Amino acid sequence: MNSREVVRQALAHRAGRVPLDFGATTVTGIHVSVVEALRRHYGLAAGPVRVLEPYQMLGEITDDLRAALGIDTVGALPRGTMFGFSTEGVWREWRCPWGQVVLVPPGFQTRTEPNGDVYLFPAGDTSVPPSAHLPATSYFFDTIIRQEPIEEEKLDPADNLEEFRALTDADLADWRERVAALRGSPRAVVANMGGCGLGDIARIPGPSLRRPRGIRDISEWYMSIATRRDYVQAVFERQYEIALQNLARFQPVLGDAIDVLFICGTDFGTQASQFCSVKTFDELYLPHYRRLNDWVHRHTSWKTMKHSCGAIDPLLPSLIRAGFDIINPVQCSAAGMDPRHLKQTYGRDLVFWGGGVDTQHTLPFGTPAQVRAEVLERLRIFSQDGGFVFNTIHNVQARTPTVNFLAMLETVHAFNAGG
Numbered sequence: 001m002n003s004r005e006v007v008r009q010a011l012a013h014r015a016g017r018v019p020l021d022f023g024a025t026t027v028t029g030i031h032v033s034v035v036e037a038l039r040r041h042y043g044l045a046a047g048p049v050r051v052l053e054p055y056q057m058l059g060e061i062t063d064d065l066r067a068a069l070g071i072d073t074v075g076a077l078p079r080g081t082m083f084g085f086s087t088e089g090v091w092r093e094w095r096c097p098w099g100q101v102v103l104v105p106p107g108f109q110t111r112t113e114p115n116g117d118v119y120l121f122p123a124g125d126t127s128v129p130p131s132a133h134l135p136a137t138s139y140f141f142d143t144i145i146r147q148e149p150i151e152e153e154k155l156d157p158a159d160n161l162e163e164f165r166a167l168t169d170a171d172l173a174d175w176r177e178r179v180a181a182l183r184g185s186p187r188a189v190v191a192n193m194g195g196c197g198l199g200d201i202a203r204i205p206g207p208s209l210r211r212p213r214g215i216r217d218i219s220e221w222y223m224s225i226a227t228r229r230d231y232v233q234a235v236f237e238r239q240y241e242i243a244l245q246n247l248a249r250f251q252p253v254l255g256d257a258i259d260v261l262f263i264c265g266t267d268f269g270t271q272a273s274q275f276c277s278v279k280t281f282d283e284l285y286l287p288h289y290r291r292l293n294d295w296v297h298r299h300t301s302w303k304t305m306k307h308s309c310g311a312i313d314p315l316l317p318s319l320i321r322a323g324f325d326i327i328n329p330v331q332c333s334a335a336g337m338d339p340r341h342l343k344q345t346y347g348r349d350l351v352f353w354g355g356g357v358d359t360q361h362t363l364p365f366g367t368p369a370q371v372r373a374e375v376l377e378r379l380r381i382f383s384q385d386g387g388f389v390f391n392t393i394h395n396v397q398a399r400t401p402t403v404n405f406l407a408m409l410e411t412v413h414a415f416n417a418g419g
Helices: 003-011 032-042 063-069 157-161 169-182 218-227 229-257 278-299 313-321 339-346 368-382 402-416
Strands: 051-053 073-076 092-095 101-104 110-112 118-120 132-134 188-191 260-264 303-307 326-328 351-353
Touching: 003 188, 032 063, 032 402, 051 101, 073 169, 157 229, 169 229, 218 229, 218 278, 229 278, 260 278, 278 303, 278 313, 313 339, 339 368, 368 402
Parallel strands: 073 188, 188 260, 260 303, 303 326, 326 351
Antiparallel strands: 092 101, 110 118, 118 132
């Protein structure tokens, strides 16, 4: 079997080799600092790594590194970033606060303060206030809340839809070009069309917009789910309509070239609880997700992926009813997210894409032996009867020790080899 066939076997809940994903999505990637360290370890071509996703500072995983790591997937990502600029054009070198020199696209326009803090501008426009902040002691950007005073009588759901638009002919031409390069790939292809994440909290502040309007404060948005239900419902209804129109244009371009469609990155869980009740999810979110998933399943052979961090066990039955095939990142450290419980309760209905090792504690701060033990335990639990694609719990974080990453990787490969 080639990599694509191995992934398809796992997606069909058939036992076999556990496939490995790193970099197919923006929630299964590797921080640029770790990508550089891995390239150095394997003796791959030297030079600055490209920052493929600037919000989380994820590094590009090129084919030579995919081969070295034994990755079974490849991603088809939009050329735009969440900050409203494209990854097209001539890339240039940029020095990160931690000293690493990376490559960034032309629209990556910043201002560095005397204390080393970095500010990033939406759409590369330095004439407007910045939309993201990278503290001098941090390794990724935080979005900046730029909420204008809310006047209830002037609130218009259209203001929270400014970043959602119909795909243009130019967009489709770009996708056609990217898919042509991936068609016939020996690896499984994961595509992210964008625009389907209802209430995605990373995008609520409008980081791509020069002057965001509407409800753009995260706390205000969560309160609006209860206090301005009609407003939020109107936003979701129109967003669903745009997403469905885009899917209808997107599908003929991608056809059978992809295996998985990343639908949504909206988080519903904290470390200990959920951002909303099951009742609220079922009333406000589920109907739109179900219609999107139903369309995909009627018109394609693609499997649909839902990302949500946190303690989402009470919401998993609703996500299943909504038609999602895959859940990521499987945050086993959150309340109620015991791996054995998850596999026994939902393993027939959901593919677990992630959950392989904790990235808050074990992988960055544990010993290689601790990493191996946790990875092996997760492999034994989640791989039973298929339905498991190995990835960490969310992205591999900055400065993760190379010896720990290699301990994780070697454990996966040894497990697959029967060791």
